Amino acid sequence: MAETVIRLKGITKRFPGVLANDRVDLDIQPGKIHALLGENGAGKTTLMNILSGRYRPDEGEILIGQKPVQFNSPRDALQFGIGMVHQHFMLVANQTAAENIILGLPRPRFFLRRTRVVKEVERLSEAYGLSVDPKATVEELSLGQQQRLEILKLLYRHVDVLILDEPTAVLTPPEIEELSLTLKNIVKEGKAVIFITHKLEEVMEIADQITILRRGRIIAHLTPENVGSRRELARLMVGREVVLKVDKKPAVPGEVVLELRNCSGFDERGHPAFQQITFALRKGEILGLVGVAGNGQSELVEAITGLRPLSSGDLLVLGKMAHRNSPRSRKEVGYIPEDRLGVGSVSNLDLVDNLILTTYPRYCKNGFLERETARKAAESLISGFHITAPEIGAPARQLSGGNLQKLILARELSKSPRLLIAEQPTHGLDIGATEEVWKELIDQRDSSGILLISSDLREVLSLSDRIGVMFRGRLMDLFSTDDEERVAEIGPMMAGVKREQGR
Amino acid sequence: MKLFLERRSRPSKSASWLATGLSVLLALIMGGVIFLSVGANPLRAYAVMAVGAFGSFHDFSEVLVKAIPLILCGLAVAISARILLWNIGGEGQLALGGIGAAAVALFLSRHLPPPFVIPSMIVAGFLAGGLWASVAGLLKAKFGVNEILTSLMLNYVAIFWLEHLYFGPWRDPMGMGFPGTAMFPEPAWLPRFPQTRVHLGLLFGIAAAMAIHWTLSRTRWGYEIRVIGENPRAARYAGMNIDRNILWVMFLSGGLAGLAGMAEVSGIHYRLQQGLTVGYGYIGIIVAWLSRLHPGGIILVGIFLAGLLVGGDQLQSVMHLPSSVGMVLEGTLLFFVLGSDFLSRYRIKLTR
Numbered sequence: 001m002a003e004t005v006i007r008l009k010g011i012t013k014r015f016p017g018v019l020a021n022d023r024v025d026l027d028i029q030p031g032k033i034h035a036l037l038g039e040n041g042a043g044k045t046t047l048m049n050i051l052s053g054r055y056r057p058d059e060g061e062i063l064i065g066q067k068p069v070q071f072n073s074p075r076d077a078l079q080f081g082i083g084m085v086h087q088h089f090m091l092v093a094n095q096t097a098a099e100n101i102i103l104g105l106p107r108p109r110f111f112l113r114r115t116r117v118v119k120e121v122e123r124l125s126e127a128y129g130l131s132v133d134p135k136a137t138v139e140e141l142s143l144g145q146q147q148r149l150e151i152l153k154l155l156y157r158h159v160d161v162l163i164l165d166e167p168t169a170v171l172t173p174p175e176i177e178e179l180s181l182t183l184k185n186i187v188k189e190g191k192a193v194i195f196i197t198h199k200l201e202e203v204m205e206i207a208d209q210i211t212i213l214r215r216g217r218i219i220a221h222l223t224p225e226n227v228g229s230r231r232e233l234a235r236l237m238v239g240r241e242v243v244l245k246v247d248k249k250p251a252v253p254g255e256v257v258l259e260l261r262n263c264s265g266f267d268e269r270g271h272p273a274f275q276q277i278t279f280a281l282r283k284g285e286i287l288g289l290v291g292v293a294g295n296g297q298s299e300l301v302e303a304i305t306g307l308r309p310l311s312s313g314d315l316l317v318l319g320k321m322a323h324r325n326s327p328r329s330r331k332e333v334g335y336i337p338e339d340r341l342g343v344g345s346v347s348n349l350d351l352v353d354n355l356i357l358t359t360y361p362r363y364c365k366n367g368f369l370e371r372e373t374a375r376k377a378a379e380s381l382i383s384g385f386h387i388t389a390p391e392i393g394a395p396a397r398q399l400s401g402g403n404l405q406k407l408i409l410a411r412e413l414s415k416s417p418r419l420l421i422a423e424q425p426t427h428g429l430d431i432g433a434t435e436e437v438w439k440e441l442i443d444q445r446d447s448s449g450i451l452l453i454s455s456d457l458r459e460v461l462s463l464s465d466r467i468g469v470m471f472r473g474r475l476m477d478l479f480s481t482d483d484e485e486r487v488a489e490i491g492p493m494m495a496g497v498k499r500e501q502g503r
Numbered sequence: 504m505k506l507f508l509e510r511r512s513r514p515s516k517s518a519s520w521l522a523t524g525l526s527v528l529l530a531l532i533m534g535g536v537i538f539l540s541v542g543a544n545p546l547r548a549y550a551v552m553a554v555g556a557f558g559s560f561h562d563f564s565e566v567l568v569k570a571i572p573l574i575l576c577g578l579a580v581a582i583s584a585r586i587l588l589w590n591i592g593g594e595g596q597l598a599l600g601g602i603g604a605a606a607v608a609l610f611l612s613r614h615l616p617p618p619f620v621i622p623s624m625i626v627a628g629f630l631a632g633g634l635w636a637s638v639a640g641l642l643k644a645k646f647g648v649n650e651i652l653t654s655l656m657l658n659y660v661a662i663f664w665l666e667h668l669y670f671g672p673w674r675d676p677m678g679m680g681f682p683g684t685a686m687f688p689e690p691a692w693l694p695r696f697p698q699t700r701v702h703l704g705l706l707f708g709i710a711a712a713m714a715i716h717w718t719l720s721r722t723r724w725g726y727e728i729r730v731i732g733e734n735p736r737a738a739r740y741a742g743m744n745i746d747r748n749i750l751w752v753m754f755l756s757g758g759l760a761g762l763a764g765m766a767e768v769s770g771i772h773y774r775l776q777q778g779l780t781v782g783y784g785y786i787g788i789i790v791a792w793l794s795r796l797h798p799g800g801i802i803l804v805g806i807f808l809a810g811l812l813v814g815g816d817q818l819q820s821v822m823h824l825p826s827s828v829g830m831v832l833e834g835t836l837l838f839f840v841l842g843s844d845f846l847s848r849y850r851i852k853l854t855r
Contacts (some may be wrong), residue, residue, distance in 0.1 A: 307739060337740060346734045357730065357741045364723040371721070 005029060006051075006082070006161060006192070010060035013046055020046040022216040023060065028161060033183055033193045035207035037200075037237055039430030043216040044196045045087070048163045051194075052084035053077030075104075081160035085150040085167065087428070091138045097121065098134040101153050124155050128185050129178070142294060143170040151182070162186060164195040168202055169428065172292045173457075173491055180206045198237070198430050200230045212236045234431060248442050251465040254283035256319065257419040257449035258304065263313030265303045273299035274473040277313070281449040283418060286441065288452040288464030288481075292494055296473035297453045298338065301423055304451070305335050318418055334417030334448070336408055338424040340401070344408045347397035351389055352378040354396045355411050377414070385410040386436070402433030409440055420448045426459060438463060457490060469493040519844075526839035533835045534828070543824055552829070555817025556810035564699035566809045568771065571701075572597065574708035574805035575763035576787025581796040582715055583756040585732045586748060592639060592654030593760040594784025595661030596632035600761025601768040602665060603631025605775045608691035608768075609673065609684060617690035624691060624769055625707075625762065632761015633754040635661060640753025644746035650753070662780050669775045683776030693770035704766030708805070711759055712798040719798075728752060760784060782830075786812075789837045808833055 006028040013021040020043045028034060036044045049055045051062065053071030061068045064080055071077045074084070091100050098117045121134040130148040138146060147167060154162055164183075168176045183193050183206060197203060203210055203224070210222040212233075220236050227233055258281040267273035274296035281287045291297055302308035304315065306322065315322045318332060335358070337343040345354050352371070355378040356363055363374040378392060387406045390398055399407060405425065412420065422441060426434040441450060441463060454460050460467055461481065468478040469490055476493045479486045535545035556566050576593040583590035590596075604624040612620045638657060642648035668684070675685040693702040719725035731738040731745055738745055767779055790808055794800030815829020 305740075306742075335740070339736075342734070343736045343740045346730055346737050348733045349729060353726070353729070357737060360723065360726055360741070364726075367723050369721055369723050369726050 005065065007063040008047070008051065008060065009063060011047065011050060011057045011062075012059040013043075013050060013055060013057050015046075019216050021050070021057070024213070024216070024218055026211060026218070028192050028194060029209075030160065030190045030192050031187050032208040033187055033195070033206055034209045034211065035203040036194060036196045036211050036213060037198065037203050037233070038213035039198060039237060039432055042213040042237075042430070044213050045165055046216075047213070048084060048165060048194065048196060051077070051161075052082055052163055054084075078157055078159065081158065082163070083154035083157060083159040083161070084163035085147065085154065085165065087165040087169065089143075089146050089150055091146060091149065093139045094137055096135050096137050097132050097141065097149050097152075100138060100149060101134075101156050105157070120156065121152060124152055128152075128155065129182050130155075144172070144175040147171070147179075148182075155186075159191070161192045161194065164193070166196055166198075166428065168197065168199065170455075172494060176202070200233050200237075203233065204230065237431065248463075251285040251445070253285050254449075256280050257283050257317075258451060259314075259316040260304075261314040261316075263300075263303065263315055264311045265299055265308055266311055267296075267299050272311075272473055274303075274470075277475050279468060279475065279478055281419070281451055283447070283449045284445060285465040286445055286450040286452055286463050287466050287468065288454060288460035289468045289470055289475075290454060290457060290460040290490060290494065291470035292455055295470045297470055298423070299473075300470075301335075301337075301421060301451075301453055305333070305421060332415060332418045334412035334415050334420040336405075336412055336420070336422045336425050338427065338453075340404050340408060341397075345396045345404060348395050350393045350395055351382065351387075351399075351407065352392060354407060355381055355414075358411060359415055381407075381410040381414055385440075402429050402436075405429060405433065405437060409437060413440065413444060417444075417448050420444060420450045421453070422450060423453045424455065425452070426456070427454075434459075457494075461487070522843035523840060526843040527836065529839045530832060530836040533839075534832045537828065537831060538824075541824060543822055548818060548822060548824065548828075551817050551821050552811070552814030555821070556814040561699070562813065564696075564701050566806060566813045567701045567705060568699075569809035569812050570802075570806040571704040571708050571766055571770070572763040572783040573786055573790050573809055574802055575704075575711060575759050575766070576783050577790030577794065577801040577805050578708070578711050578715055578787075578798060579756045579759040579763075579784075580788050580791035581794070581798065581801060582728075582759070583752055584791060584796055585719065586728050586752045587732050587735070588640075588643070588749065588753060588756075589651045590636060590639070590654050590753065590756045590760075591651055591788065592636060592657050592661075592757070592784070593763075593787045594780055594782065595654070595658035596635050596757040596760035597764035597767070597784050598658075598661040598665045598780050599635040599757075600628035600632035600764025601775060601779050602668060602764075603627035603629075603761065604691075604765035604768050605668075605673070605684060605687070608687040612688050612691050615690075620688075620690040621693065621769070624765055628761045628765025628769075629758040630761070632764060633756075633758030635761070636753045636757020637750060640750045640757075643753070644749045658784070665775065665779065669777075673775065675774075684774045687769070687773045691769055692773055693766065695770070700771060702766065702770030704763075704770045707762055707766060709802060711762070712802050716798040724748075724751070760787070763787075786833065789833055792837060793840050 008024060008026040011021050011024040024047055026047070036048065038044045046055065050057050053074040053076050056072070062071070063069070069080060077083070092103065095103070098114060098121055101121055102117050118134045125131055130152055132141065132145050132148050132152060138149070141149065147170065151162065167179060171179060183195070187193050204227065207224060210224065210227070212219040212222070214237065260277050260279055263277045264275045265273055277300060279287070289297055299308060303310050304317070341347060346357065352375050356374050360369070363370050363377070375392065382389060382392065385406045387403050387410065389403060396404065396407070409425070425441065426437050429437065441452070444450065452460065452463055464481050466478060466480050467487070467490065469476040471494060477486065481487065531549070538545040538548045555562060557563055576597065579593050579596070580590055604627055607624045607627045608620070611623065615623060635657060636654065639650045639653040642653050643650040670682050673684045675681070675683060677685065693704060695702045719729060727738065727743050727748055730741065731743060731748055735745060763783060764779065768775060772779065786808060790801055790804050794804040811829040811832050815826045818824040818828055819826040
């Protein structure tokens with residue numbers, strides 16, 4: 001098994017208007033954790049989709065032990081022991097973990113033999129430290145557990161090469177540590193792990209080998225030992241010096257733009273999602289709500305934006321009592337939703353249609369849509385926010401993640417909002433795009449109150465003037481970013497550890 | 504050598520046309536097999552159909568007559584599909600449109616100045632069909648009831664109601680027991696083009712297609728329909744009222760089918776009678792999907808399918824084959840076109 005060296009040779013993949021991979025060479029060795037580092041849109045995921053059989057390369061070949069192979073589907077790749085955990089998990093929500101694991105396998109053919117599968121899964125869980133209850137349905141599992149399940153799924157199929165796409169994006173700091181232990185266990189057995197990331201610190205901590213991709217090309221092959229500094233790594237990745245420190249003047253709080261008094265609400269299944277939330281947000285400040293995904297933040301945001309009714313409490317938006325369940329996302333309230341593709345944009349409509357999605361009443365007169373005016377406004381937003389797009393008539397699905405986010409940001413800021421709600425605004429974006437988004441948010445602070453919801457602690461710390469920590473639907477604490485003592489407690493608070501009483 | 508499919512990053516226009524052409528060909532071949540199975544020469548049968556439908560001015564005018572309800576019903580299905588609704592109830596809405604128009608013609612036209620009769624019938628037919636569809640729309644919007652089931656089941660209610668009317672209370676007392684209402688007074692007849700049975704309904708179809716195309720691209724409502732149809736979650740996020748749009752689109756959709764019913768009774772039958780609900784509402788579904796929901800395409804496809812129907816009738820009289828062959832051909836055509844859709848989304852590659 002240790003002899004299987006997988007080699008990618010001259011892999012080229014084109015998408016309309018984009019050269020996603022440009023003659024990429026990559027060697028994968030067993031027993032090593034290989035980090036694939038690069039900005040968003042650098043072609044990391046495309047390359048791995050090729051290795052895992054989801055795409056076919058336009059040119060180049062995949063060699064396994066000197067022999068060229070061709071994958072027509074992920075199933076073919078799995079036959080050769082290559083499996084991938086995608087950023088968006090491929091699980092069936094209402095089936096159990098064990099059922100998900102045997103999904104798509106040729107055996108068992110008819111009878112499921114659940115107990116046998118459950119035993120095998122438990123054995124694997126134990127061996128690799130991947131605790132998942134095999135009998136729990138996927139919807140009961142946290143994102144971290146779902147990820148472990150995805151990994152188990154591949155181990156159950158005896159993969160030798162495990163590919164993980166942005167595995168840490170959904171994890172808490174302790175879960176990230178667990179994952180890195182698991183990965184180290186896996187490579188000890190002579191398997192290879194490839195993980196895609198754009199987070200420099202993870203690369204330095206976990207990886208044995210580092211490959212940096214930029215604009216579809218390999219920029220460097222490195223090992224952590226011969227990397228001088230994180231800064232150097234960032235420079236290789238982005239191609240220029242990146243300042244992660246954010247320049248920001250102290251906040252000048254103005255009038256209250258958003259106020260919540262004892263607000264509670266339910267989730268889809270009728271369970272309490274958030275409870276007794278009280279805070280006020282003023283113009284001129286950024287209030288960061290941090291918490292692990294799934295602790296009530298999304299539901300809270302939906303309630304504030306009028307997409308979800310409150311079960312109790314008072315909500316004041318721009319000084320007015322907000323009527324329950326009327327979408328307030330229109331006038332003077334900007335909202336950057338977490339799900340850019342599923343909520344924030346319409347993939348099949350063109351850029352003009354997308355750039356007026358939340359402002360379209362402005363371009364309507366007597367029931368008619370003034371397309372010319374809308375088009376001009378869209379053009380100026382595209383150039384003003386440096387959105388790179390094939391053409392204005394192209395459907396939004398052709399935009400990269402960063403450009404799509406810039407489009408949404410441009411649209412929401414074009415409302416001149418007094419209240420801006422930004423939900424995971426840089427999730428999945430590369431450093432370059434993250435910087436741009438951050439800068440826009442800070443600039444916007446002068447005219448808006450900004451509610452920032454993020455599970456990226458670094459982002460919250462860099463941008464926020466005040467920080468609130470959410471855990472299981474409750475606001476654990478709310479404090480100024482200058483309060484170093486409490487800032488240091490954020491990690492434990494995200495995990496539900498309440499601050500010592502009596503401060 | 505191995506065949507495999509690769510997903511195209513965007514659907515190919517040329518492949519899509521090629522696929523449509525190919526599927527028409529395949530449907531014709533399938534139809535040929537069916538002809539052979541009933542002992543007929545396929546080539547001769549197709550020739551009879553083609554000549555029967557497009558061979559003379561008179562034949563073609565009959566094709567246009569049948570195309571009118573098909574175009575209107577196709578538009579009805581297409582507009583609802585644009586907002587992700589399946590209005591399968593075109594047949595019932597067409598029946599209601601006929602009832603509404605007949606009510607005006609039979610009971611109101613005496614009290615109206617003649618030039619107002621036709622417009623009143625148009626309004627009544629549209630309203631009746633629209634309100635009928637709104638039952639399904641309302642159930643969908645308010646309670647999330649599946650509109651496929653409700654609109655379909657309402658068809659039976661509508662058709663029974665229609666039959667009840669012309670067998671019962673609205674039956675012509677002078678009709679010597681013949682099931683049907685009295686003939687409409689002349690002001691309730693839609694004008695026909697000279698020498699044909701083609702009536703003004705053809706203009707309704709064309710005008711409706713243009714109006715829908717224009718509504719979708721140029722109006723605020725059309726923008727909302729497009730957004731909701733592509734991504735309801737984004738529509739909700741943008742503050743659009745999805746329920747209200749569902750109601751209005753269902754109303755419009757039913758209204759178009761109702762207009763087809765009005766045009767049939769006022770342009771062809773001049774009374775309510777058997778033969779109003781002969782499946783145009785269902786064939787409208789095929790029209791809509793064959794034209795990929797495009798209003799302009801619906802006109803062409805409507806004429807084409809009407810040609811199949813008229814040609815099928817010719818088979819019966821010339822070759823003594825069942826006229827339903829035309830319907831069978833339509834079915835196979837839909838089957839192949841929907842199946843071929845994947846060709847525009849995937850490309851076939853050969854590898855060693």
